Amino acid sequence: MKVTFPHMGRAWIAIKSLFEGLNLEVVVPPPCSRRTLELGVRHSPEFACLPLKINVGNFIEGLKAGADTIVTAGGWGPCRFGYYAQVQRDILTDLGYQFDLIVLEAPDSRLSELANQVRALGVNISYAGMLRAIYRAWEKLKAVDELEESLRYCLPRVTRPAEAEKVLHEGLQAIEAAVTAREIRQALKMGRSRLEGLPYNREPVARIGLVGEIYTLLEPSSNCEIERKLGYLGAEVHRAVSMPQWINDHLLGGILRVDSSQEALECASPYLNDWVGGHGRETVGYSVKYGREGFDGVIQIGPLTCMPEIVAQAVLGQVSQKEGIPVMTMYFDEQTGEAGVMTRLEAFLDMVQRRKQFAAAR
Template sequence: MKVSFPHMGHLYIPLKTLFKGLKLEVIAPPPISQKTMELGVKYSPEFACLPLKINMGNFIEALEQGADTIVMAGGWGPCRFGYYAQVEREILQELGYDFKMVVLEAPDSRISELLLQLKALGEKASVREAYKAIRFAWKKLVAIEKLEKTLEYCLPRAIDKNYMETVFERALQAIDEAESQQEVEKIAQESLREMEKSPCKGAEVLKIGLVGEIYTILEPASNCHVARCLGRLDAQVSRSIYVSDWVNDHLFGGYLRKSNHKQIIQS
């Protein structure tokens, strides 16, 4: 089984770790490019939203690289996201691709259900190995987001912005390649210290809150890398949601930590 998935921010790093922990071969789609966009627009319904079109481009590129299984999240929500997998499956099959679509449905706050779904996907992995894979992937995601938030704070204040971005990108690659939680923690701590110690300007910076549709906030390719661009213009950007929030709410049913979004809905 050669597994692939759609891009959304830096989610590809923990997803690769998760599927490798389930003893699956992983074929991550190439980084989102103009070609990805063109493929998605060409083969998706004209009225479909941008996230669905980008996902389609991801899947076509992954299938062309040899993937035979696509993993997609399902569930409920304020838009038609829960129907993406069904629509994408039909389009890809009509294009002649031979593959299996696996939809991970929201477990309704029961973590055991998601564990069983993942265990079924990784047939060669035990329940214990599936749990360890989830835990390791989550640790990587949390470490990445600490780096993202530090970059959002430090980039507008940095004197050498190229150096700041280089430290961040180097840390991402190292976390992607890390084989243990201890290694991930060490990489994150060292990189955070390096970013925080970089020479900074003393002047105040403009602070901007980034809000909007979830995917276009989380995936830089869909918003023209607005957070990074504003950081280079000396503006500190704070996003209203991060990938871990989406994963916690949609896949883990709020199990991993208290959800601010559910509090808003309930109020």
């Protein structure tokens, strides 16, 4: 069995580690590119949201590279993510591909349900071996997230941003190659140390909260690399959602000591106290939280026609007024252009900086 899976940011490092730990042959699809998107757009329904189209492109590229099994996640609720797998199965079957599709569903209540799903994937794997594979993948996932967080802090402050990105790339390679938890932590420590050792400038930095739908937040190809653009424009980005946080909140019941969205959900209550699917409530809650923590602005991003984010957007106007924080919403699809995104980001940051100067002069 040769397994492939959809990309979502740099989570592939942990997913690859997990599957290899389950004694599976892994076919990592090529990084998301313009060709990936073109393949997905060509074969997907026009009205489908952007993540589905990119994932279809991932699967086609993975199958062409020799994979015979696709592993993806399932879901439920108002978000259309819940039926991605069924639509994608039909698309790929109609194209003539022969493959098995394994959908890992989020457990209703018992963690053992998820463990059994993961173990069923493995080849001649014991329960202890499965737990070791999960632990190593979890450590890599956390390390990747923490190193990315360090880059988001450094990028607007260092004199040579390209050098910081090079350090990140090399750090990620070290994390991927690490075998033990100790080696993973050493790779993270080394990457952070190198980032901290770069020359810094003294220019003022805007703090921007980035909220929205999880895939669009985590996959740079789906958002025109918005974090990178903001960093180069002198903004420190705080991303509301991370993979470790999502796994802990939704799959592990919040049992681990990692960032949780619970505080954000409490902040959202005066504005939106019902679940609307996806990350709609988190979008509102983190926007409130960022406003109360003195951030300079919030940018909401999501795929075009994303219903949970549209609901959240309807509330963010009130949040902006009452919490005193500028909010801008950006939706992405295959028609989104780099130049248009850059223009909007530059205008938003210019407004944020002028607002800060005006407040300081009062």
